[in-house]
Amino acid sequence: MTRPLRYGMVGGGEGAFIGAVHRHALALDHRYVFTAGALSSTPEKARRSGAALGLAEDRTYPTWEAMLEGELARPADERIELVVVVTPNHVHYPVAKAFAGAGIHVVSDKPLVHTSEQADDLIATAERTGVVFAVTYNYTGYPMVKEARRYVQEGRLGRLRKVVVGYHQGWLATKLEDAGAKQAQWRTDPARSGAAGAIGDIGSHAENLMTTVTGLELEAICADLTTFVEGRRLDDDGNLLLRFGGGAKGVLMASQVEIGHENDLVLHVYGEDGALTWRQEDPNALWFAPLEGPVQLLRRGNPYLGDAAQGASRLPAGHPEAFLEAFANVYREVADAIGRHARGEDPAGDYPTVRDGARGVRFIERTVASAASDAKWTPF
Amino acid sequence: MTRPLRYGMVGGGEGAFIGAVHRHALALDHRYVFTAGALSSTPEKARRSGAALGLAEDRTYPTWEAMLEGELARPADERIELVVVVTPNHVHYPVAKAFAGAGIHVVSDKPLVHTSEQADDLIATAERTGVVFAVTYNYTGYPMVKEARRYVQEGRLGRLRKVVVGYHQGWLATKLEDAGAKQAQWRTDPARSGAAGAIGDIGSHAENLMTTVTGLELEAICADLTTFVEGRRLDDDGNLLLRFGGGAKGVLMASQVEIGHENDLVLHVYGEDGALTWRQEDPNALWFAPLEGPVQLLRRGNPYLGDAAQGASRLPAGHPEAFLEAFANVYREVADAIGRHARGEDPAGDYPTVRDGARGVRFIERTVASAASDAKWTPF
Amino acid sequence: MTRPLRYGMVGGGEGAFIGAVHRHALALDHRYVFTAGALSSTPEKARRSGAALGLAEDRTYPTWEAMLEGELARPADERIELVVVVTPNHVHYPVAKAFAGAGIHVVSDKPLVHTSEQADDLIATAERTGVVFAVTYNYTGYPMVKEARRYVQEGRLGRLRKVVVGYHQGWLATKLEDAGAKQAQWRTDPARSGAAGAIGDIGSHAENLMTTVTGLELEAICADLTTFVEGRRLDDDGNLLLRFGGGAKGVLMASQVEIGHENDLVLHVYGEDGALTWRQEDPNALWFAPLEGPVQLLRRGNPYLGDAAQGASRLPAGHPEAFLEAFANVYREVADAIGRHARGEDPAGDYPTVRDGARGVRFIERTVASAASDAKWTPF
């Protein structure tokens, strides 16, 4: 077995759902060891969280700055090799810049940062130090998403015509942020979440999924953003018309007030010769409709799938895999990339990079701009 | 049993799918007798079609003008009481105007006519003579659509926030009109179909379904229309952002190039307190998601449904009803209305009227205008 | 158009669900005219029902005997050509025997009769007079059931191994027969319904569906019948292990106390090379699983289907057909058969015959015998 990589985590302490998800995903394949943490912006909570998670006391830091300093002070073979940034959005930028700048590989949650300037700066930083820099657009880790991408790339859909992508949630249909829900609080706070609410949190996932599968490039968008819940400070619903280079069209919907939907990310891709449908809540299935003949139900774990889908699978067909495995697939690819980096090879791989993160930031910016504009089409 | 009503049909001869659908629907409840026809614009075909369908020779007319004249020449108790107009769209207007003007009740296929001027003229004509004038927006005849309307009207969804309606088809993904398909030919011909293709043929159904269920009124729209199949003369795909009076928002999609979809009309309605989903291809089901608690699967034929849904049902639960029964529900309501008219009562009832048809025409006009405009929002 | 056939109905008056279903199905294709009726065993109700349904007074008979006599007294070109028997089960035998014996074609509801002796007598009678004799196992009228049969017959499943058929209902989960429900009353009354309850009413449908699709012949059965609702006089749940000639095995389940199921008839057929699944409540779909490759979703109305499925369809794909059309398909085949009979041709066709009815009666008898036996296997 390859030696497991040492990682440190920024954010993700007590009560943070996404930190635990990252740790589960990191643990799944025995490729990482949880070594250090600055788990909360409140030092006492940071300490308590570290203890609860079994971190050594001297690797439990009160701040990320202390963690960076402390880790750099250690010999290279003890030092963390990867930092995982799972704070509210506004903290991503300084942390990622500092660690990447110091030559420590980075996995950051999405949306990457608040502005394209920040994103460009991170790209530059990562290029300068050569670190692996991944952004956890975790949904593209699903095997059947990789299979969908293969179908597009191999031309089974022919020239693409249309994409319909929706990310439907209902959990913010009431003013949960006033009811003490921490998740709801920071996600609806512009200072911490950025310029957009639903569009930033989940619309950017939809953008990433769509782009990853189709390879299409946005040319112009037309957005309508709404805040349905009175007093909320960011959009909780957004709908966009899309125009891609080459003539394809699309619709993107992201909502957190659609009651009855839990985490319903759905992608339809239509080409001249066929179409695909994938739903995150039924992730082991991929529907393929050829121009002629019956619709086919492709399922994870079967021999008719391509290499990427096969390789991203851990269990036989019918033993459902889900969210966690998809998340872990990002980390597995990152571990492989770090391995290649260590051997002086090209670390590029099948994971979302800082450039994907930057495009997501741009998506949010342009959507907000379009929503504020009277012009129909806002160039992307 | 009430005496069956005598009806004549214009259009619907050999090879016309929709004419046969109307006749099946008219036959279903024994409320109508097929009495006269001008079944094709080609007199010889009209004659042949009449014979094939068992019409008397002297009620088989070469033209609709001859039918109008011939029927008016008969005594009232032999004369057709209803004309059913199932021609390509461009013929609806003169036929409907002439028969309604002559005091004969009208059922017209949709879209009603080509322009709002024509539509207004038909409204005026129908008001003048007092005839029953229905437009076969047949999808609102489904029992579970009536149940959805009830849920909205009774406030079970609370104040409405958002509507997502899609009408997804794939049958025009190739240039079928060049392959000798009669349906494809007239539907892609502006002279016969009107100013819009997919938006006119199926987008107008989506508009009607949405409006019937929600009662929301469109305030502004933002449309993008595309012709994906090279050489086609009308749009085969359209996507709209919607703004309703009172602040609700929406998305409407209509496509005939989405491979894998047959006749996939889907409606989602989201309110502050709950949400509904209905799909035409699974018409006996209606999904209701309350703000709290599990999603519920309402099914046709059960005692927990409201009167309108119960009344529009012919079979017990689990014995699926479908397209034809929904279509027949329109005709049953029309028969009841004609009965009330005959007794001097108010013929209003639960069927789509000439005013619904006019709104549908306006929807097409405004969509085409919006698609041609650089302004984001086109007032409705 | 072929001249419509004159039919008379026995049973099916006020409050009888199945009589109305038959009349809707008979009306659908304009192939029949409702001409005479003995609609109830109560003469006054028979008269009232006839009036309500628009029957001529002199064709509304107080008893089936009167109808037979009255119709035979008329000239051949006025006389009913077909009798439709939709009474409770115990009346099927005398009516069918009398009319078939008099040379009038017969469509009888199922189960055909109470005993195999009666069934054999009807076979003999029908052979003697040569009449068309159909039994409304209506579920085999569905286009996708015909497609399933084609797949088996063309060998796409290879040699058959196993059949799992279930007919799941929940409507008799409580003692509805004590709550004034007419349907529940006679169906749980041995004198009217026969020796079996759920097995007779719906188990026989399951048997017919399974046999029609697979062509397999039962060799031995092992049945367990239960009456779950206290005080009920017939089984309301039955489960059988099946052995077919040639080595195939099977499971048949029929229940009327499975809450949550409405009319859930499901068939799975497994062969060496593939498998099929069809569900009555989603009748436009047929799932085909080949040994290799993805599962396929076949849907009614598509060009890849066989002739029988295509011919049994009235609407394009995506315009769902359902129970009524399947029922009408039986009547359409019967009308064609009567036409061939009239022309002196072989009336055999794609409809369930008196022999299917007899096999169904045998199925009920053997199931009841097996349930009463301590031996594991009861020969069929």
Added chain:
Amino acid sequence: MTRPLRYGMVGGGEGAFIGAVHRHALALDHRYVFTAGALSSTPEKARRSGAALGLAEDRTYPTWEAMLEGELARPADERIELVVVVTPNHVHYPVAKAFAGAGIHVVSDKPLVHTSEQADDLIATAERTGVVFAVTYNYTGYPMVKEARRYVQEGRLGRLRKVVVGYHQGWLATKLEDAGAKQAQWRTDPARSGAAGAIGDIGSHAENLMTTVTGLELEAICADLTTFVEGRRLDDDGNLLLRFGGGAKGVLMASQVEIGHENDLVLHVYGEDGALTWRQEDPNALWFAPLEGPVQLLRRGNPYLGDAAQGASRLPAGHPEAFLEAFANVYREVADAIGRHARGEDPAGDYPTVRDGARGVRFIERTVASAASDAKWTPF
């Protein structure tokens, strides 16, 4: 954080699917450290597997006997605390007996052993030494299975009437064991797999799921076992009629030749007041049908669920959990139980025990006996 427990694994080396599943599940919650292994019956393969998995060389044993000896020779605070037995079935017994006898906690794969005598011996051994002894009937680890059990226990279904459970697979539809598939080889070999094939491998899962959810006790069974694939030495298909104490009935189906099914374990439970349906391939859903009112779709992660379902969940609603998390739930319960054991408390918990394993062995034995018997009912 509680200190992670040291575990050793017997079996599960190269090419063994289930060993990897256990290790993933053990890793998920950071409650265990993989410390020692006797990973293959071939010493060289055992060594290679240990190295590949990162085991220390001196904890990589050539045989399970060597592992037991080696670990017992270590001080208690280094010694493995748990042995995980994931060998082919015939090895379970000696390994489990030896380790349990030595006071090391045991998790064994299922079916537990080959005979009830062996099972009883293991029960006695575990009681003597007081170790925690779990059997990985992993499907009962699913949160919605726990919710189903709650519904039954709280009486929401009323008195139970009927259970239908099926475990449908198709992977052994051809003679895979002759094509070099290791899994297929030992599972179809009586010496390694035991007296039954499909019934042992998956039928016993169905039995466990059914019993866990319903609490019903089998009174008598009637089984038909078949070997469809020529030359195979064990059953590949089995169907049973069931009778429970108290009058409930049931059907159990287990097949590995049903093409089109991957790992399709389905449970239906019917009571006097309601019914439940759960499917392993859609594990986040549980359908509840009350006697009155619409069917409800319960979904994992929602606040309306009971404590056991909530506690067995790691992710919010809509972020699907699947096979691995269910498996890990067994291990989490075991870790808690070992913790209680260490503190001198009662280690009983919500995991399947050696007694469940013994009942599963009995189920296999009685099924094989019934299949060989001419009597309809074989007492359980």
